[in-house]
Amino acid sequence: MGAEVITVSTDTKFVHLAWQREEKMLENVKYPMGSDPTGKVSRMFGVYDEETGLALRGTFIISPEGKLLNSEVNYYNMGRNVDELMRKFKANLHLAKHTDEGCPSKWKEEGDKTLKPSAKMVGKVYEAYEGK
Amino acid sequence: MGENCCGLTVGQMVPDFKLETFDPSKGDFGEVSLETLKANKKWTILFFYPADFTFV
Numbered sequence: 001m002g003a004e005v006i007t008v009s010t011d012t013k014f015v016h017l018a019w020q021r022e023e024k025m026l027e028n029v030k031y032p033m034g035s036d037p038t039g040k041v042s043r044m045f046g047v048y049d050e051e052t053g054l055a056l057r058g059t060f061i062i063s064p065e066g067k068l069l070n071s072e073v074n075y076y077n078m079g080r081n082v083d084e085l086m087r088k089f090k091a092n093l094h095l096a097k098h099t100d101e102g103c104p105s106k107w108k109e110e111g112d113k114t115l116k117p118s119a120k121m122v123g124k125v126y127e128a129y130e131g132k
Numbered sequence: 133m134g135e136n137c138c139g140l141t142v143g144q145m146v147p148d149f150k151l152e153t154f155d156p157s158k159g160d161f162g163e164v165s166l167e168t169l170k171a172n173k174k175w176t177i178l179f180f181y182p183a184d185f186t187f188v
Binding site: 030069 | 138139140141142143144145146147148149151152153154155156157161162164166169170173174175176177178179180181182183184185187
């Protein structure tokens, strides 16, 4: 998909290995499983829960230049949707090539309508978006 | 780590970090480093979750 996906928890790499080998749902998951037992990297991204020593469900997209572009954190009881993540990632790829455009909320994939912010568009986003 | 020490917000540069890994594609331990990913012009997606042996 053009990005390095790294899953991260505060478990050690040994536990990662044991879980990956035991859990059938992970049979086809091939992403490197990062280990952050001290919570250093989790703290850096603001997802370390000091009460539990665990990392919250945070998803972060970092550009090849090292800039943080997206940040999303869910509480313990909500899983994440891969479609949502892919939409954001694809939008980043598009915007990296088309720096004068913006991807509106309905943008899903390459070819979908984008917007070019300008003085002309102020108060006329509907017309720009609907092409009227 | 200066001003980007904790609770990074979007638009900030991420300080270099390293993580030890278990890499299922190689069946072996390894390491990822943001510095290396940047040198290889890679996009990086970090996916934090609370604990192994639970749902992700």
